Amino acid sequence: MTPSPADIQFFSQLAGPFTGEELFDCLADVVFFIKNQRGEYVVVNETLVTRCGRRSKKELLGLRVDRVFPAPLGTSYRAQDERVLRGGGAIRNQLELHFYATGGRGWCLTNKLPLYNRAGAVVGLVGISRDLQAVNEGSEDYSSIARVVTHMHTHFAEALRVRELAAAAGLSAFQFEQRLRKIFQLTAGQLLQKIRMDHAVRRLRETHEAIAEIALRCGYSDQSAFTRQFRKATGLSPLEYRRTMVVTEESSKLQAPISREHSNTKS
Numbered sequence: 001m002t003p004s005p006a007d008i009q010f011f012s013q014l015a016g017p018f019t020g021e022e023l024f025d026c027l028a029d030v031v032f033f034i035k036n037q038r039g040e041y042v043v044v045n046e047t048l049v050t051r052c053g054r055r056s057k058k059e060l061l062g063l064r065v066d067r068v069f070p071a072p073l074g075t076s077y078r079a080q081d082e083r084v085l086r087g088g089g090a091i092r093n094q095l096e097l098h099f100y101a102t103g104g105r106g107w108c109l110t111n112k113l114p115l116y117n118r119a120g121a122v123v124g125l126v127g128i129s130r131d132l133q134a135v136n137e138g139s140e141d142y143s144s145i146a147r148v149v150t151h152m153h154t155h156f157a158e159a160l161r162v163r164e165l166a167a168a169a170g171l172s173a174f175q176f177e178q179r180l181r182k183i184f185q186l187t188a189g190q191l192l193q194k195i196r197m198d199h200a201v202r203r204l205r206e207t208h209e210a211i212a213e214i215a216l217r218c219g220y221s222d223q224s225a226f227t228r229q230f231r232k233a234t235g236l237s238p239l240e241y242r243r244t245m246v247v248t249e250e251s252s253k254l255q256a257p258i259s260r261e262h263s264n265t266k267s
Helices: 005-012 046-051 073-085 143-154 162-168 173-184 188-206 211-217 223-234 238-266
Strands: 030-036 041-044 091-099 105-116 122-131
Touching (some): 073 091, 073 105, 073 122, 091 122, 091 143, 143 162, 143 173, 143 188, 162 173, 162 188, 173 188, 188 211, 188 223, 188 238, 211 223, 211 238, 223 238
Antiparallel strands (some): 030 041, 030 122, 091 105
16 A cells, blocks of 8 residues: 555654664564565564574575575475565465474465665565464365365456365365365355455456456456445445555655655755
8 A cells, every 4th residue: 555645754753764673573373574575574573483492583584495495395495485575476375384492383374575766666564474373283184175265366257156166175065165265264255355455456446457358357348247246345436445555655746755855854
């Protein structure tokens, strides 16, 4: 979300950049990190340090994920980072089984978002992985759900039916819905709508594609159906949203010199 002029003025008053590091140090069930354009850790929380079997944050800073986690996991996580850093968009609610140097393992929901400079270029990423069950707890296997959710993320433009998705996971429709509610606090239909809306918002913000084309790419039969669902989810029509983003981004660019001036004065 593009900061408003008031937001820019507020953050310019802070003694240093706000990363949320100390806040995330308080959460034992959440791994938190910020990485630079090279994919190297620049901020980590204590939970990540512990999970990786390190003694201090300094042992992780400056390393890429494939030097922290063994292959093939480290390679997979590095590929995720590269996708985000190269402008491939955010990774949202990626269901993953993590293995740690301490011997622990656990299912997590991972989110990675790009970080932009004032010119709109990706200069890094921020991410979290939230535990779904305690590390070393082996009571439930989410691997089949993970495969189906990945399928939803890559085939959201198709006509996906809950019964067929459940069968692919080896579950009844009821069991499938119950597990999704437990993991995402969403029904299968709501999760699919969220995936489609996330993709639509990104295309409206980052491309000049016609709204009718975006509707088809996001799995809607026509522009009217897409517009109704988009307005229901955001309170705006797709066109209103696109216009709002253009105005907000232009305002942010105009405020950028003011922000730098405040920063220079403060220093």
